Amino acid sequence: MKLLPLFVALWIQAPLAHAIEVLASVHPLSLISAAITDGVTQPHTLLPLGSSPHDYALRPSDVRRLRQADLIIWVGPQMERFLIKPLAPHAQALALSEQPSLALYHKAGSRAPASDEHADHDDHDHDHEHGTDTHIWLGPEQARQIARLISQQLQQRDPLHAATYAANLARFEQALTRADRDIARRMQALASRGYFVFHDAYGYWERHYGLRNLGHFTLNPDQRPGARRLADIQARLRAGQARCVFAEPQFQPALITAVTQGTGVAIGSLDPLASSIAVTADGYIRFMHQLAAQFEECLGRP
Numbered sequence: 242m243k244l245l246p247l248f249v250a251l252w253i254q255a256p257l258a259h260a261i262e263v264l265a266s267v268h269p270l271s272l273i274s275a276a277i278t279d280g281v282t283q284p285h286t287l288l289p290l291g292s293s294p295h296d297y298a299l300r301p302s303d304v305r306r307l308r309q310a311d312l313i314i315w316v317g318p319q320m321e322r323f324l325i326k327p328l329a330p331h332a333q334a335l336a337l338s339e340q341p342s343l344a345l346y347h348k349a350g351s352r353a354p355a356s357d358e359h360a361d362h363d364d365h366d367h368d369h370e371h372g373t374d375t376h377i378w379l380g381p382e383q384a385r386q387i388a389r390l391i392s393q394q395l396q397q398r399d400p401l402h403a404a405t406y407a408a409n410l411a412r413f414e415q416a417l418t419r420a421d422r423d424i425a426r427r428m429q430a431l432a433s434r435g436y437f438v439f440h441d442a443y444g445y446w447e448r449h450y451g452l453r454n455l456g457h458f459t460l461n462p463d464q465r466p467g468a469r470r471l472a473d474i475q476a477r478l479r480a481g482q483a484r485c486v487f488a489e490p491q492f493q494p495a496l497i498t499a500v501t502q503g504t505g506v507a508i509g510s511l512d513p514l515a516s517s518i519a520v521t522a523d524g525y526i527r528f529m530h531q532l533a534a535q536f537e538e539c540l541g542r543p
Contacts, residue, residue: 261399264310266321267294269378269515270337270387272524274314276413277391279522281402284314290516291491294321295461307331312394320375335394337377343386346374346444376513379532380445381421384525388413409522416526424533425450431540436485437474439497442513446532455483458500462492471500478504485539487511509539 263284265271274284287306288297294316307313307327317338318325328334337343377383392410396403428450441457456474459466477483478501486501487509488494494508501508512535515528 261395261402262309262311263395264306264313266313266315266324267378267514268518268520269513269525269528270314270316271520272515272518272528273378273384273387273413274391275520275524276416276522276526277388277395277406277409279409280405281395281399284520286520290514293462293491297321297323299323299327312391312398314391316375316377319373333398335390337387337390338373338375340386340390342390343377343383344380345377345383346380346448348372348374348441348444374442374444376442376445378525379443379513380449381417381424381529382449383445385414385417388417413525416523417529420526420529424529427533427537428452431536434484434540436483436487436509436540437478438487438511439489439492440513443511452536458496462489465496471496475500475504478506484542485509487535487539489513490516507539507542509535511535 260282261278263274263278263282264287265274265284266287268286268288268290271284271286278284285306287303288294304327307324311333313328313331313334315321315324315328315334315336317336319338324334328336338345378387388410392406395406399406432451433453435453435455437456437458438454439458440462441460443452443454446452447454455477458470458474478486483506485507486497488497488511490510490512491514494510497508511532513532515524515531518524518528518531
């Protein structure tokens with residue numbers, strides 16, 4: 242009979258032997274996940290740093306990781322098309338863009354140059370010009386909703402740590418509110434300064450903070466923009482319409498260097514995938530401040 246209490250104690254502690262496996266498709270979603278899983282488990286990222294979710298090919302090792310995960314967090318079929326088939330049989334997959342509580346930005350009314358938008362078919366991006374902006378982690382309010390969805394999923398799947406997930410969510414929301422207030426003040430000083438971006442990825446951030454994006458080089462960073470679009474952007478740069486053109490560290494800046502040559506426009510860099518930010522509990526908040534600093538560094542120049 243003395244063995245019974247020991248057996249019961251071991252049975253109660255059994256869930257601790259297997260920490261819940263959280264797998265996010267892209268790095269920024271791992272940053273948000275880490276804020277919620279702090280003290281319980283460390284989330285992992287499916288795509289290697291520097292890889293684009295627009296055009297990724299799964300490896301056999303990736304498929305194994307998907308099968309082993311207890312919770313898979315991805316944007317949804319409009320972004321990670323390579324996950325549609327592998328995730329079809331997985332009940333543990335959370336497609337964020339399909340959640341009713343997440344407010345999505347629809348690209349009806351492009352920020353690209355009007356004369357080029359529908360005429361330059363060599364851009365190959367016309368078909369999804371009016372689709373949903375899938376870069377949902379770049380919106381502070383969307384990040385808040387993502388964190389809530391992740392917390393809900395984890396509390397359901399791992400009730401032993403439900404109180405920790407709830408407390409972590411409360412801390413994240415408080416930190417997010419403080420960061421948002423500070424960044425809103427900083428972005429207000431830049432609101433009238435026009436700029437171009439290489440990749441049309443920043444709609445959530447720009448709408449939230451009221452920034453003046455004049456256009457983009459491409460919708461899909463894996464596809465080269467057409468000659469007509471490049472010529473239009475260069476003409477507008479020479480006319481003094483923009484303070485800055487933003488490149489991205491994941492892609493070669495040669496194209497932007499060529500277009501800006503002789504215009505006097507500064508070149509900055511934005512990292513929408515937060516590739517230099519470690520996956521820690523405060524990682525997403527640090528990412529927000531880094532992105533704000535990248536806008537300031539280029540747009541804040543006299």
